[in-house]
Amino acid sequence: MPDEFDTVVFDLDGVVVDSFGVMREAFRIAYAEVVGDEPAPFEEYTRHLGRYFPDIMRIMGLPLEMEEPFVRESYRLADQVTVFDGVEELLAELNRRGIRLAVATGKAGSRARSLLDRLGILGHFDHVIGSDEVARPKPAPDIVLRALELLGEPAERAMMIGDAVTDLASARGAGVAAVAALWADIDEAVLLAAGPDVALRAPHELLALCPPVRASEPALQRSGSGSERAGPR
Secondary structure, eight states, rough: OOOOEEEEOOOSSSSTTTHHHHHHHHHHHHHHHTTTTSSOOOHHHHHBTOHHHHHHHHTTTTOGGGHHHHOOOHHHHHGEEOOOHHHHHHHHHHHHHEEEEEEESOOOOHHHHHHHHHHOOOOGOOOOEEEGGGSOTTTTHHHHHHHHHHOOOSSTTEEEESHHHHHHHHHHHTTTTEEOOOOOSHHHHHHTTTTOOOOEGGGGGGGGOOOOOOOOGGGGGOOOOSOOOOOOO
């Protein structure tokens, strides 16, 4: 693993944004509408975070019809999602240092870009890629490899930072450093047991791994767009 990095691929939920409460409520409502009134198995759902929602439904043996109300409620409650403390400052400083940034998320790309735009931080990223925009979502490496392709950067000095075992697996498959974010409400022991190359307890700790590499501007001011644009699903 290199000592320094000039490319960072972020997972979204649990790394950039704190969406756990919204996720819980959206899942509860979707389960009640489609399955029934019994308690929704949200704790089991969280064990699969990082994967695309339909894949989680298949793994859990739940109806794929849960996706529509889950997405609907996620949009309705989106104003309750917040950026983790220190993350916006981190992104601004990484931009200033010329670090290339992307998001590779288990969400659909349109949802991820809408959320980041609402929060006012979409412009910090060169590209935002959702699981519906690659052939195989996490834990396959496709989404990280797609990010590197769009950024035009090699894997050797790149990292993927996530809060789930699936993020670390995707990173390893793509040949980039697997970095664990420990600042969210996660099962830390499970994530550390997966053997990340680096574990960070606060967003600012990432700066020690990313010294300045080039003069830069905010992503939306660069040539081209700040995100990966996808057509209708």
